Structure formats: C-alpha cells, structure tokens
Amino acid sequence: MIDVRALVVSYGAATALEHVTLSVGKGEMVALLGPNGAGKSTLANTLAGLLKPASGTVEVGGRLALIPEGRQLFPDLSVEDNLMLGGWRSGERDPSFVYELLPRLAEIRRRRAGVLSGGEQQMVAFGRALMSRPSVLVVDELSLGLAPNVVTDLAEHLAALNRSQGLTVLLIEQNARLAFDLCGRAYVLESSRIVAEGDCAELAEDPKVAGAYLGGAIT
C-alpha cells in the first residue's frame, strides 16, 4: 500500500531523510518511532504529497489521508465545516458516518474548532481524515499532549477501522508502548535514517530500542 524506496528529502541544504526504505502492506498497521527531529513528520508530509523527494520513489496505492502533527484544524471554521472540508478529495459531504463513530463530534458540530480542547481537536482531525474515505491513514503523533483515556479511545477506533474495513495505517509515535500494542511491525528512524525494523515483539526485546523508547533509558 505504501512503498518507499531510497527516499531522500531535504530542506534546502539540510537533509531530513536519507535513503529511507519502508513499506506498509494492505490492511497492515505499522509503527514509525523516532526521537524529535528524526524526520518522521517529513516522511508523513512526503507521503501526503506535500513535499517533493530529492531522489528515491514513493508509491501509495489508493487514497491516503494524513492526520498531521498538532491536529492542524481550521480554527475559524466550525467542527462540521472542518469535517466537510476533509471530503474535498472524495466528494463526501455528509459527515453523519463520522458522527456515528465519534458521537461527541455531533454534540459540538457548531463550535469553532479553535476553541476546542486538545482531545476534541484530535477527534476532529481524525474525523476530517476519515471524510476523505481513505484506504491508507498516516497518523503523525496520535498521543501528543493528550490524556491517556482519550488516546486509548482513539487507538481503539483506529484498530476497529483496521479490523472492519481493512484500513492500512502508518502510526508515527513517540509512545512506543501504544505503538507496539497497536501495530504488528515497526520502523525506528533516527537522524534521518532507518536504524531498526521488524516485528514489534522482537523490537521490544531489542535492548537499544527498549532502552530508548520504552523508558529504560530514563533510569
């Protein structure tokens, strides 16, 4: 579904991704871990077609939707308008299936997106991405700045969509526990390069990965 080969992306003289190769199969949930500044969001934006590769190839089969880092809503527009604009590509103008999935959004549909709590904003960002009827969803930091129960809630929705509709997911996370719980495979990106990849179960055993991403390094 996602096939990235030898991808190089740079901002002017600074290279943010160096020969990154990664793939996500149809219906798979794959995690991408990495410290701040590793290049994770750069990869997300490149997959969404917002950044041009300097070299290498990016192939995406089907419609890709991005839940960007920091939600990135339209603060001046209502929740409903935010959702409707999510349907720009798909032509979907009826958000009722999103309201069924996330009933809280139906309650706040008339509110301005800019005044919502972080959790509500992430729900809107999630719903807005679903409005494009995607077959691939890239989530850039689902858990960032959210209370654990909100994260669990959204993660459950994600897993349910993956099970019921075969939605392919690339989950970019700092919270490796969450990522390992949800995903089968994972990649680790550090200073612009993939430094580890494999089944989540194996990676969790890897002392370097566990130390850096499962909290071992703090002690």
Next chain:
Amino acid sequence: MSAFLTYLLNGLAVGCAIALIASGLVVIHRVTGVVNFAQGTFAVVAGLCMSSLLGLGLPHGASEVAAVLAATVAGLLTGLAAIGKPGVTPLSSLIVTLGVGVLAYAVEIVLWGDQPRSAPGLAGSVTVAGARIQTQYLLVIAVTALTFVALALFFGRTYLGKALTACASNPYAARVVGIDVRRMGLLAFALGGLLGGIAGVLVTPMRPISFDTDVTLIVNAFAAAVFGALTRPVVTLAGALVLGVAETMAAGYGYGSHQLEIALGLMIVVMIVQASRRTAISQEST
C-alpha cells in the same frame, strides 16, 4: 439641514464604492496574505472599458457586465503575476502588485489616453426627506448592499467559500485535505477583480475616471480595509462609510481639496490605535 442630508447620502454612496474596492483587498488578503496594491486598477479598467463600450453603442447592462468581466480578467492576470510562481512571499507579491499597477498605467494610456473619461449612469434624481439625491447614488448604495450580502452568503454558506476561508485559516491544513491553495489564491484575485470592477462601473458616472484615479481609490480603500485589520469585511464596510461621509462633508463645506489628506490622516490614526492595542494584548499575554 437638507444640504447636510444630501452630503450624508452622497457620502454613503461614495463610502459604498470605497467599500467595494476595500472588500476586494480584504478577500485577496484573507486568502493569500497579499496586500494587493493593484486593486484600484481593477476599478479603473472597468470604468474605462465601460465608457468605451457605451461609446461604441453597446447598450447599458451589456457594457457594464463586459466591463466587470474585463476587471475580473485583470484580477486573474494580476494574481498570476503575484502568486503564480510557488514559494513567493506575500511581501514580494505585494511589490509585484505595485508593479502591475504601474504597468497598467502604460497600457491604459495607450488604449484610452490620459484624459478623464466619464459614462452615463442612471439619470434623474429623487427627493428623500427634502434632500435631493441622484438616482445613480441610490443605485450604488443598493448594489453595494446586495454585493456584501452575496459575499457573506458565499463565504458563510457555500463549500467553495469555506474552502477559501480554510486557505486563509490554515494554508498547511488546506493542502493536507487536498485543496490547491495557489488555485484558491488565483480565485481570490479574480474575485477581487470582480469587486473592483463593480466599484469602477458604479463610480464612473459619479466622477470621471482616468488612468491614475487608482491612487485615490486605493488610498481610500486601504484606509477602510486597515480599519477592519484587512480581514473583517463588515468593519471594513463601516470604515468605508465613515470615510466616504467625512470626505463628502469636507468637500461640501468647502475643503474639497483635502479629501486625500483626510483619508490618509484617518488611516494613520487607525493604524496607530491598532498597533498600540496589539502591543497591549501581546504584553498582557506575556
């Protein structure tokens, strides 16, 4: 007293014309972040086209529509020059719009010469509460009211209008959902051309227009738009009406040569007040 009322009504009409041009500035600035100094040019293009087309014997209605279309095309062309290339900053685009304005002088002088041109509008006058007002002035007020209602409906109710607002609200997010922000910017410029064109078609019968009338128009419109911080159409309308009335009163009571100074003076006062308010807010939040 009836002289006062006449000046007031005339002033409102003048303010409406300013408001139409200012609304074009606001639309373009909101969507693209660019201050379009060629906005007055769109009105001039429409006014000159209209006078020529009427001179050629085209009937009223058709002439006005064609002139407004010409201004819309001028808006689109200005947009292509200003934001057509990806990655241009709003400041560079602003300078391009200044350049477009100057280039337009050359084109207009070649096509129409440098003498002011007029065009007949609605003839006759009506008496409102003892004050005489020309029918054309009433037409200006009515068309402006309709245009602002249409704009509010377009931006508030239609999907395309919301997509335009989205580009202004968060351009990155607009790209994330697949909106072509550059195309929307061009659409905003075309809309700016349309609004400027409507203004030009309405103004030309009130006061003759020549290639350099755009300076007066843009200074007034900019003053009104600054009033609404270049983003709020309704405040802009209010600002334009205040300006129009102030200038017409000044002219009516014998200070006609100082109209531009009044606009500039008001604009500077508003900018100073807004700047101090903004610093006050940012100081509070730190």
